[in-house]
Every structure is written in structure tokens, then in C-alpha cells.
Amino acid sequence: MAKHEHVREPLFHIAKRDTPAWWRAWGIRAIALVLALVVSGLVAFLLTGENPLKLYATMLEGAFGTSRRVWGLMQNLAMLLCVSVAVTPAFKMRFWNIGAEGQVLIGGLAAAACMILLGDSIPHGLLLLTVTVASIAAGALWALIPAVFRAKWQTNETLFTLMMNYIAIQLVSFFTYRFSVPKGSGQVGVINRATHAGWMPTLGKYDYLLNILIVLAVTVMMAVYLKHSKHGYELAVVGESESTARYIGIDVKKVIIRTMLISGAVCGIAGLLLVSGTDHTISRDTAAGRGFTAIMVSWLAKFDPVAMILTSFLIVFLEKGATEISTAFGLNDSFSEIITGIIIFFIIGCEFFIRYTVRFRRREGKSA
Amino acid sequence: MKRKSAFLLACLTAGALGMGVLTGCGEGGGSGELSKSTIKVGLICLHDENSTYDLNFINAMEEAKKNLGLSDDQIIIKKNIPETNECKEAASDLADRGCNIIFADSFGHESYMIEAAEKYPDVQFCHATGTMAHTEKKSNFHDAFASIYEGRYLAGIAAGLKLNEMIDAGKIKAEDAVMGYVGAFTYAEVISGYTSFYLGAKSVCPSTTMKVQFTGSWYDETAEKEAATTLLSKGCVLISQHADSMGAPTACENAGVPNIAYNGSTRDACPNTFIVSPRINWAPYYEYAINAVLNGTSIDYDWTGNLSTGSVLLTEVNEQAAAPGTQAAIDEAASKLKAGTLHVFDTACFTVGGKQLESYKADVDTDADYTPDTEVIKDGYFHESEYRSAPYFDLAIDGIEQLNTKF
Numbered sequence: 053m054a055k056h057e058h059v060r061e062p063l064f065h066i067a068k069r070d071t072p073a074w075w076r077a078w079g080i081r082a083i084a085l086v087l088a089l090v091v092s093g094l095v096a097f098l099l100t101g102e103n104p105l106k107l108y109a110t111m112l113e114g115a116f117g118t119s120r121r122v123w124g125l126m127q128n129l130a131m132l133l134c135v136s137v138a139v140t141p142a143f144k145m146r147f148w149n150i151g152a153e154g155q156v157l158i159g160g161l162a163a164a165a166c167m168i169l170l171g172d173s174i175p176h177g178l179l180l181l182t183v184t185v186a187s188i189a190a191g192a193l194w195a196l197i198p199a200v201f202r203a204k205w206q207t208n209e210t211l212f213t214l215m216m217n218y219i220a221i222q223l224v225s226f227f228t229y230r231f232s233v234p235k236g237s238g239q240v241g242v243i244n245r246a247t248h249a250g251w252m253p254t255l256g257k258y259d260y261l262l263n264i265l266i267v268l269a270v271t272v273m274m275a276v277y278l279k280h281s282k283h284g285y286e287l288a289v290v291g292e293s294e295s296t297a298r299y300i301g302i303d304v305k306k307v308i309i310r311t312m313l314i315s316g317a318v319c320g321i322a323g324l325l326l327v328s329g330t331d332h333t334i335s336r337d338t339a340a341g342r343g344f345t346a347i348m349v350s351w352l353a354k355f356d357p358v359a360m361i362l363t364s365f366l367i368v369f370l371e372k373g374a375t376e377i378s379t380a381f382g383l384n385d386s387f388s389e390i391i392t393g394i395i396i397f398f399i400i401g402c403e404f405f406i407r408y409t410v411r412f413r414r415r416e417g418k419s420a
Numbered sequence: 421m422k423r424k425s426a427f428l429l430a431c432l433t434a435g436a437l438g439m440g441v442l443t444g445c446g447e448g449g450g451s452g453e454l455s456k457s458t459i460k461v462g463l464i465c466l467h468d469e470n471s472t473y474d475l476n477f478i479n480a481m482e483e484a485k486k487n488l489g490l491s492d493d494q495i496i497i498k499k500n501i502p503e504t505n506e507c508k509e510a511a512s513d514l515a516d517r518g519c520n521i522i523f524a525d526s527f528g529h530e531s532y533m534i535e536a537a538e539k540y541p542d543v544q545f546c547h548a549t550g551t552m553a554h555t556e557k558k559s560n561f562h563d564a565f566a567s568i569y570e571g572r573y574l575a576g577i578a579a580g581l582k583l584n585e586m587i588d589a590g591k592i593k594a595e596d597a598v599m600g601y602v603g604a605f606t607y608a609e610v611i612s613g614y615t616s617f618y619l620g621a622k623s624v625c626p627s628t629t630m631k632v633q634f635t636g637s638w639y640d641e642t643a644e645k646e647a648a649t650t651l652l653s654k655g656c657v658l659i660s661q662h663a664d665s666m667g668a669p670t671a672c673e674n675a676g677v678p679n680i681a682y683n684g685s686t687r688d689a690c691p692n693t694f695i696v697s698p699r700i701n702w703a704p705y706y707e708y709a710i711n712a713v714l715n716g717t718s719i720d721y722d723w724t725g726n727l728s729t730g731s732v733l734l735t736e737v738n739e740q741a742a743a744p745g746t747q748a749a750i751d752e753a754a755s756k757l758k759a760g761t762l763h764v765f766d767t768a769c770f771t772v773g774g775k776q777l778e779s780y781k782a783d784v785d786t787d788a789d790y791t792p793d794t795e796v797i798k799d800g801y802f803h804e805s806e807y808r809s810a811p812y813f814d815l816a817i818d819g820i821e822q823l824n825t826k827f
Contacts, residue, residue, distance in 0.1 A: 235607070238638075
């Protein structure tokens with residue numbers, strides 16, 4: 053090593069912050085949001101020549117313009133939130149469950165199968181109960197399989213849960229063909245449209261209110277479970293260190309299996325709400341990628357179920373707003389995805405500046 | 421932290437409830453005087469311009485707009501609307517925006533369009549490729565299709581002439597004139613399509629047979645390319661398809677095997693192998709339905725466009741790949757089809773299990789048990805797309821072999 057009289061200090065370096073005050077963290081997030089809006093506005097202007105302010109107004113209009121859109125937004129928010137809450141206990145345990153898409157789909161498939169096969173033969177109340185139990189059980193089972201393999205044989209849960217998605221998708225394809233109406237069309241169509249058998253009831257004239265309330269209840273219960281129950285504590289310890297967990301007498305295998313069962317069951321609820329609650333059909337598109345978006349929502353909220361209301365709101369709002377932009381200005385949907393991408397980039401990027409600080413080289417540091 | 425969470429939760433709940441109340445008054449559909457300058461038209465598409473299927477609908481709407489003299493802001497197009505509850509939301513939203521008539525382009529949109537039609541009785545809902553309007557009997561819900569089997573029959577003639585050219589040139593023997601067909605699903609629309617294509621080819625090349633490979637998806641480039649490759653490996657010397665990607669045409673161009681496309685010309689990408697492509701033009705239906713709304717007349721439950729309405733079109737024949745005289749032969753058959761002197765599904769031209777058919781009940785009224793309900797053979801031919809616009813020809817005729825039927 054060459055000998056230097058002065059060690060050259062780099063132009064800037066990155067240091068970890070202490071836990072920042074909440075106002076500071078939120079301040080950084082606000083700045084990031086403003087920057088995101090400015091940059092996406094600039095990109096929008098350069099690409100389309102439209103006034104950025106008009107674009108933002110259109111986004112708001114798309115999300116909140118009519119009561120229907122507000123309800124639509126809330127419904128989408130609830131569904132994304134439900135899946136995000138579902139993956140959270142597994143993530144907190146550092147069990148990378150990226151199989152939520154499949155767990156939701158298989159739950160939905162179970163609901164649809166019960167509605168189709170038992171639609172005429174048992175009373176509606178009993179059918180709804182069967183549909184509910186079946187979809188929750190199916191979601192739980194789909195999560196249980198990789199959990200058991202991980203607990204007993206240390207298989208890689210990321211790959212395992214990912215592969216389970218494809219199996220679920222293919223199963224749904226197979227059964228949509230078997231159940232298709234008309235023959236061979238590959239479409240199930242709305243199940244029991246005349247009798248509404250197996251459909252979840254609606255509260256008054258609000259189609260989505262029951263869904264939203266159920267998801268809200270699940271979210272609150274999950275928050276309590278994670279923060280205030282012994283189970284919640286155990287899975288956090290397993291996440292921090294399996295050895296520590298074993299040392300203090302936690303049955304790691306049991307915790308892994310139990311947590312994944314809960315994770316899968318909540319995914320099953322999401323499948324139930326989608327099939328029996330709103331779509332009344334099943335297809336490969338039923339989960340609509342929520343199983344993957346949920347990963348981002350859960351991470352952004354730092355595994356806090358209540359904060360996930362905010363992060364899923366952000367994602368759903370961006371989706372709705374961006375889609376409205378492409379409809380209103382006759383642009384391709386890819387354009388709205390560019391805008392969404394820019395905004396999410398800033399939002400995720402700002403978390404870095406919350407946890408770390410950038411220190412520039414001080415003037416005196418320059419060699420004289 | 422806990423307090424912050426509780427605060428957030430409270431804010432969001434209150435905000436959500438507040439918004440629901442504030443915006444509680446929904447706007448109804450269009451009202452007041454309806455004229456060419458005030459009518460609003462909505463279109464719901466499964467995908468966007470990147471899919472040839474949806475592009476065909478978007479282009480047709482553009483054409484109808486021009487022909488009717490409507491302005492840009494009278495047409496609202498919603499793209500990438502899946503075949504789920506989102507479709508009902510999209511249709512309702514279009515009605516809220518004052519659309520007087522709303523079209524949807526994908527088969528799976530149908531049930532959700534019906535649900536929207538029930539909620540907005542003053543708005544007309546028109547659905548392409550659906551099967552339920554004639555049994556639902558709602559004054560504001562309609563299905564439409566085109567007799568695309570006639571277009572495929574004409575394209576089949578082009579295929580048959582190409583086979584004859586190969587036989588005459590000594591490239592293949594007459595009994596080796598095997599065609600391949602890449603199909604999406606074992607659905608009547610696909611069966612009707614490949615059977616009419618085969619019958620068209622057979623009308624000029626009697627020795628031809630056909631193999632069909634299904635993919636189980638309307639759009640899957642890899643699967644379609646693989647299916648085409650499978651067919652080529654089984655000795656097919658010409659290929660056509662009923663699926664929406666460039667998979668099969670690309671496989672054909674790479675192998676130098678002639679291809680009959682669908683939905684539009686693939687000549688740019690496949691200059692040496694593309695012969696001709698039938699397609700549906702939806703503009704005549706759009707104009708018919710929009711005019712009906714303007715004039716206050718009713719729209720048919722089922723509307724079937726044909727060669728005469730300009731709904732069934734063939735692209736230009738690619739002289740570089742087609743046999744000589746193809747265009748003339750197509751024109752001649754087209755005029756006979758228009759005049760009604762030629763029928764695609766003439767029972768004298770095909771057999772099922774070695775026998776000519778005299779009677780057949782098809783599943784025209786859609787039900788979960790696929791119950792055959794309507795006699796469709798009369799006057800010596802199968803009456804396709806007459807009892808409802810969507811095809812219901814689902815017979816397995818002799819000369820066509822399905823290689824896989826799991827879809």
C-alpha cells in the first residue's frame with residue numbers, strides 16, 4: 053500500500069441513522085412523494101405533451117370521481133390488504149411465502165367447485181358455510197405443504213411456494229375447462245346467476261361493504277395476533293434466529309407450520325371473498341397478481357398490518373388513477389404503468405434515506 | 421407506534437365512510453335529447469392494442485366513429501378489463517359517464533355485461549361473441565357475431581389451391597395433402613372455424629385431410645408455436661390457426677410452410693408464407709347499433725354480420741405465396757355464398773362416422789349440462805349462426821383428426 057500523508061475522504065459516505073423520529077421519517081416520505089409527482093409529471097409532459105396538473109387531477113378523478121369509483125377503490129384496497137395481511141406472519145418469521153397467488157387461487161377454486169357441484173343440492177345457508185370452510189381449508193393446505201417440507205427437511209420455501217403457484221394455476225385451468233359453459237369455451241361464467249347459491253350476502257345496497265368489513269376485521273385481528281399474542285412473539289423470535297428460539301424452548305417446527313397455516317388460511321379468505329363475494333366465477337385471473345403485489349405492500353408497511361391499509365391504498369390508488377389517465381387521454385396502458393413505476397420507485401427508494409444518512413465530505417477535508 | 425397505528429386506522433375508516441356519504445349520489449345514464457353530437461359510446465376491451473384481437477375491435481370503433489361523424493370525446497375505450505367483476509365495474513362506470521351504448525369484446529365479459537344491463541335499463545349493452553342474449557331476452561342486452569365460417573371457407577379455398585399446386589408440382593402426393601390447424605379450445609367457435617376451413621380446402625382439393633392441435637389458451641405465443649411445430653413434424657404441409665398470437669405464423673415462416681392467418685395480415689412478418697387471412701370487421705355492427713340508439717329503434721338480441729354486411733372480410737391475397745388464380749376462385753365462391761346458392765355446411769359435402777347427416781340437435785340455448793335443444797339441419801345444410809349469432813357447429817367430421825382434446 054502506498055503511503056499517503058492524508059487519507060482521501062470520499063465525496064460522500066453513507067451512515068446508518070439511529071431510529072429516526074416519526075416526524076422525520078414521514079417528512080422524508082412526503083418529500084419523496086412530491087419528487088415522484090414532479091418527475092412523473094415531467095415524464096408525462098415530455099412523452100405526451102399533456103399538462104401534468106391535468107394528469108394528476110385525472111388520477112384523483114379516476115380514484116374518487118364518483119361514489120362507484122370510491123367503492124371500487126375500497127373493494128380493491130380490501131382485497132390487496134387481505135392478501136398482504138396474509139403473507140405478513142410468514143414474512144415476520146422470515147419464511148418467504150411467495151405462494152400467496154396460488155393460495156388465493158386454490159381457495160377460490162375450492163369455493164367455485166362447491167358452488168358448482170353443490171349449488172342445487174343443499175340449502176343456501178349450509179352451502180355458504182361449506183364454501184367458506186372449503187376455501188379457507190384449501191388455502192391453508194396449499195401453505196401447509198411447503199411449511200411441512202421446510203420444517204421437517206429444510207427445503208427452500210421460496211422455490212417451493214413459488215412452484216405451488218404454478219400447480220394452482222394449472223389446476224384452475226384444468227377445472228375451468230371441466231366446468232366451462234358453453235362446452236369447451238374455457239370459461240366458467242357467473243356461477244348460479246339465477247339462484248345466487250353460495251354467493252355471499254350483500255349488506256343493504258352496498259355490494260362490497262361486507263367484504264371490506266371482513267378484511268378490516270381480519271386486519272385488526274392479525275395486528276393483535278402479531279403484536280400482543282404469545283404466538284406472535286414466538287414467530288418473531290423464530291424470524292430473528294431459529295437457534296435462539298430453540299434455546300429458549302420454542303418448538304420451531306410447530307411455529308413454522310402453525311404460522312403458515314394461518315398465512316394460507318387468510319389467503320383462502322381472500323379467495324373466498326373474490327369468488328363468492330364479488331366475481332362469482334373462477335379463472336386464472338381471479339387473484340390478478342395480488343399474491344405478488346402483496347409482498348411489496350407488506351414490506352413497505354414493515355410488516356405492520358395497520359400500516360398496510362396505507363400502503364395498499366397507495367398501490368390501488370396509483371392503479372386506478374393511472375388506468376383513468378390512459379382512458380381519459382387515449383393512451384396505452386403501458387404509459388400508466390410507467391407513471392406507477394416512477395412513483396413506487398421513489399416511495400421505496402426513500403426508505404433508504406430514512407434508515408441511512410448521506411454525509412458529504414466537509415470542506416475542511418479538502419487538502420490545502 | 422401503537423397510537424400512530426390506531427390513529428391511521430381511525431383516519432382511514434372515517435375518510436372512507438365520509439367519502440361514501442359525500443359522493444352518495446350516483447349519476448344515471450344519458451338523458452335528454454339524443455343526437456349525433458351528444459351520443460356517447462363505450463367500449464370495453466380485454467387487452468389493449470398489443471393483442472391483434474382487441475386491436476381489431478379498436479380499429480373498428482375508429483372506423484365507425486369516422487363513418488358516423490362522431491368526435492373523439494364521444495368514444496370512451498377501457499382497455500385491459502379482465503373477465504371478472506371488474507367488467508361490471510367498467511360497464512357501470514361507462515354508464516355513469518353518460519354512455520348511451522356500451523360494447524364489450526370478450527366472451528367472458530358476457531355475464532357481467534348482463535348484470536350491468538340489469539342495473540342500467542336506459543343504456544344499451546352490446547356484447548361480441550356471447551351466447552346468452554336470445555334466452556335472457558332483455559331489451560337492453562344484445563349479442564353479436566359474424567359468419568366468420570364463410571370467411572374461413574373462402575380462406576380454405578386458397579389453402580386447397582395451394583395444396584393442388586404442390587401436388588401438381590410433384591412436391592407431395594395427393595394423399596399427403598395434410599393440413600394442420602392450431603386451435604385454442606375445443607369450443608364450438610373453434611370447431612366451426614376449422615371445419616369450414618377444411619371444407620373450403622376440400623371443395624377444390626378432395627384428397628386433403630387435417631390434423632388439429634389445441635393449446636388451451638386464446639393467446640399463448642409459445643404454445644401456439646409449439647403446436648405448429650408438432651403439426652409440421654406430423655407431416656402437415658400447410659397450417660392455419662384460430663388463436664391470437666404470432667406463434668403459428670412465425671413457425672410457418674421459419675419452416676417455409678404456407679400459412680392462412682386470422683384476424684389480419686401477417687404479410688410483413690411472413691412475406692414468403694402468408695397466403696390470406698379472414699377477419700371480422702365489427703364496424704358495420706357498431707354503426708348498426710349506434711344508429712339504432714340514435715333512431716330509437718330496437719337492436720336485435722342476436723346480430724350476425726356476413727359477407728354482404730361487410731362484416732366478414734378477407735385480406736389481400738399474397739401473390740408471392742398463393743397459387744395462381746386464388747383471388748378469382750375466392751371471389752367466385754364469395755358471390756355464391758352471398759347469393760345463397762352455396763352453403764358452407766352442405767350435408768352432401770361432409771360425413772360424420774361415415775354417414776351423411778339428416779338431423780342434428782345443437783346446444784344453442786346455453787346451459788351447464790350442454791343439452792342439445794335445436795334442430796339445425798334443414799334443406800340439406802347445417803344452419804350455422806342463425807338461431808344465435810355465436811357459432812354452435814360442434815360436429816367431428818370425417819377427414820379431421822383432433823390430436824389432443826383435453827382443452
